[in-house]
Amino acid sequence: EDGAWDIVSASPIPYFPDRSQTPREMTRADMDEVVADYVRATERAVVAGFDLLEIHMAHGYLLASFISPLTNERDDEYGGELAARMRFPLEVFDACRSVWPDRLPMAARVSAVDWAPGGMMPEDTVEVARLLAAHDCDVVDVSSGQTVPHQRPRYGRLFQTPFADRIRHEVDIATMSVGNISSWMDVNTIVAAGRADLCLIARAHLFDPYWTRHAAYMLDHPLPWPDQYKSVERYTPRFEFHFGGE
Template sequence: MSILFSPIQLRGLKLPNRIMVAPMCQYSAVDGEANDWHFTHINSLALSGAAMFCIEATAVEATGRITPGCLGLWNDATEAALKPILASARKRSKTAIAMQLAHAGRKASSHRPWDGGQLIPIAEGGWLPDGPSAVPHKEGEAPPLALDTQGLARIRDAFAAAAKRAERLGLDALEVHCAHGYLLHQFLSPISNRRTDDYGGSLQNRMRFPLETFEAVRAAFPDRKPVGLRVSATDWIEGGWDLPQTIEFAKELKKRGVDWIDVSSGGVSPLQKIPLGPGYQVPLAQAVKDATGLTTIAVGLITEAKQAEDIVASGKADMVALARGMLYDPRWGWHAAAELGGEVDAPPQYWRSQPSTQKALFGATTFGTR
């Protein structure tokens, strides 16, 4: 029996397998509003065979977008734009739909990756980003605005307000983005956080704002629905955020009811040195799981079905999340099920796509026509 295709319970949400489509920025929104690109992207990957699809990093305020093209959920217009897309996905797919709530912090006001990805000056249509401290992400860039008490409260409230909008949209779960060098990660890392108040300095102080933000989201979202968190387990830089600190952070999140930790790494500085390779972040997920007992999700260069099966079957992580692998193969879950002897849900219009040499991948009898 395939462990990858066995069920898992996340609070009140029961998933039929251990695969998640990872949140992937599309940089294709207009004023934060989803459009026909998101309709195609979400509806397509909702049929991937994964038990859960996580909508891309979604900014909780306009200035929290990474790029002018980033998705948002901060007003009625951004909420309304997602409504018909989600209704369509619900009509055709049983996949649980989550959303990653995010704020880019000092990495905001950037060009799209295919346009170079560099900071957009205010004179060229950019905006002044916020950060824990007035320390730029990259040497030579203008520093962000160091958040004051009012700014912290504004952003914390924006996360909570977005969580309430997500509930109105009927989303099944939320993930708080605390990784990849964005705002909440910036507070954790001593590389980006140089504050001398209650939100900087010691580990306890650097964790304070991310924990407060998680608590705000958890309180704003229904108790029966799960809320997870994505963390960068290491900055890959000497003197930066690292795995032992991540474990302490995870223990604090556990006290606050976190339902999973999605373990990634890096992103806080261009000076990082990442040892890329298949499943290179899996040991980080395993370390968090072993130290805390929390449900963990492994992500990063997971591309093969047997690789994913080994990760969950050996207890290195409880779930896997795929991003690029899903873009390259939007039916990755189907193919993994066929290889591992699992079963996935698919619309009846597609049942006849299964090769005759395979077992009942869709759990349905082949039908004919008169």
Template sequence: MPKLFEPLALRGITLKNRIAVSPMCQYSSVDGFATDWHLVHLGGRAVGGAGLIISEAAAVSPEGRISPEDLGIWKDEHVPMLQRITAFLLAQGSVPGIQLAHAGRKASTYSPWTGEGAVPESAGGWPVVGPSAVAFADNYPQPTALDAAGIQKVIADFRAAAVRALAAGFQVVELHAAHGYLLHEFLSPLSNLRTDEYGGSFENRIRLLLEVTAATREVWPENLPLLVRISATDWTEGGWNPDEAVQLASILKTRGVDLIDCSTGGNVPKAPIPVGPGYQVEFAGRIREEAGIMTGAVGLITTPAEAEAILANGQADLVLLAREFLREPYFPLLAAHELGVEMPWPAQYERGKPRVQAAAGQR
């Protein structure tokens, strides 16, 4: 059995395979509400056989949205449509997950196909916050540094969002501490210039993430897994680096986190990132080995052979795909065929299933 199709146990749940749908912003919400688009988008990947499906970043507060069109989970009214989606994913045998997020200084920006940079308040934008009053880029909003009350509100918002996520039927929560959004902004000395207990030393810069993790774990059931997505490096001198990522992962393991979703970058515009197939996998491998925690690999993984090699080489426990799932919603079903695995198709699609030939090597 290829590693890609081995089950993966995470606390009290078991993924039927090690293929996950990575969170992908759809910028298709109004006032944070999920729509039929989200049902079809996520549901199609469940029909396609993914073991874990993580919804796009769901803002824990209105001011935590990246754009006005972001998905949200900051009020109870968001729950019913999310329940409809999770019920469908579960019915297809996929585990539903949700990424909880706060965009920090990268909030109040246009969705990709509507514009660039800051959305002015006159056009539906809002004041943004961050660890320090340092904008991400010249055309991004100028943030206000969070004060003590603001930090406590962020923690409370993540906690309340986790309670709603459970009510909505999600079985996995992922905290978004990557890509230059709020929790990552606190981690990096390039965006965190604070001199209080939330800035300066490594221990201070990770404090908010640890407090959010603790608040989430308090309300998230013991039998359900908690994931954290981090950027393992800022790809910039003087920024967050792989050594700190390993150290953080080791600490998160002791705080009830079950898997580190290993991405990179996002906190520095135009950082020199060596983008290419599997360019982030090495970070997942190092964290897995040195921190002794399960990891997920992500980043331009496009073929079953690439995904299988990552797992077979012990570099990760889970492979997350994004763009490839946009191109091919049925990637797991087709990967099973390519790797010679007999995987059941939905009965409605059975007539389209490729058949494994009796002769060795012929499919």
């Protein structure tokens, strides 16, 4: 740890007890500094012309460390019951919301379940979503896990969609579904069934950077190409796409 950056968290709990640097428990002064940093980042996002702002409260990162009881052992007003553990993340959200244009949506990403004993459960995250909705959050991006190394997630196709589905219907807030969504048929099924309002595609886009264009082509809604790619409009694929269905 010699020469390492000073790191902070809700509580002084290292990720890997045998080899990770131990963070320092955040003070009120630390919190004020972090809130100011988030506000500056939000103001830059406005200037840059972004249409959506998302506050990351998942995967064991700083704000998530306050939310999960596995990473928050504080005995002050920022620890204990869920409402208290949400206090600082909501302070950050409110501060960003105050400088983000009212006409533009603002989201929060959450870990619906920690996949570890004593951690966040789906019913807890429903309450997190209720709190976010009460603070003018427009959409909840529902992921899971990555809070502690001893997690035991149940991976599978669309494995996190049920969490987005539950929050959407119990809290009446828009949700994003993410996690092992690979085909446009998956996306259409999730949205058409009302399980989520948006789907996020990550690894599928890494595998195929033109995933969205190929999906649109398969659905007979080809997207316009930039001028540099205009010749593609005269190209007829001589193979079939099978990543999105028959």
